[in-house]
Amino acid sequence: MKIPTSLLKVLFILVFVLGFAKSPQARGMSQIWTPAPVQIVDRSYDYYPDQQVFYDSVDRIYYFLDGQIWKSGYRGVPDWITLGRKVSVNIVAPKPYYKFAEIKAQYPPKAKI
Numbered sequence: 001m002k003i004p005t006s007l008l009k010v011l012f013i014l015v016f017v018l019g020f021a022k023s024p025q026a027r028g029m030s031q032i033w034t035p036a037p038v039q040i041v042d043r044s045y046d047y048y049p050d051q052q053v054f055y056d057s058v059d060r061i062y063y064f065l066d067g068q069i070w071k072s073g074y075r076g077v078p079d080w081i082t083l084g085r086k087v088s089v090n091i092v093a094p095k096p097y098y099k100f101a102e103i104k105a106q107y108p109p110k111a112k113i
Contacts, residue, residue: 045096046086049107053077054096055086063096070097 046055054063063072064081077083087107091099 042090042092043096044088044090047089047096047103047107048083048086049104050084050109051077051081052100052104052109053081053083056096070095070100 043056043058046057047053048055052065055061056063061072061074062077063070064077065071066078089096089103089107091103093099096103
């Protein structure tokens with residue numbers, strides 16, 4: 001019995017398409033890594049304008065500048081930082097220092113005497 005060529009073409013196309021419709025693991029390929037989504041939440045922080053320090057009271061983390069680099073700590077701020085007046089700020093960002101320029105403009109540090 002001879003199979004018509006048009007039927008063979010259709011069968012070939014179906015096998016080809018269905019073969020590539022499988023998951024990458026089923027085809028012997030490793031899964032492609034994708035980064036976890038960044039969680040952006042509206043959170044309230046204590047901001048110390050004179051020292052340029054943020055405090056997250058929910059996670060109990062301080063964020064402070066050390067030169068030009070933002071650092072964080074659970075045990076407080078380094079000894080060379082003495083916290084003074086504070087204001088409460090709401091920030092919608094993964095970390096408070098992402099909005100530092102805006103917050104600093106709104107609450108500038110007092111001039112040192």
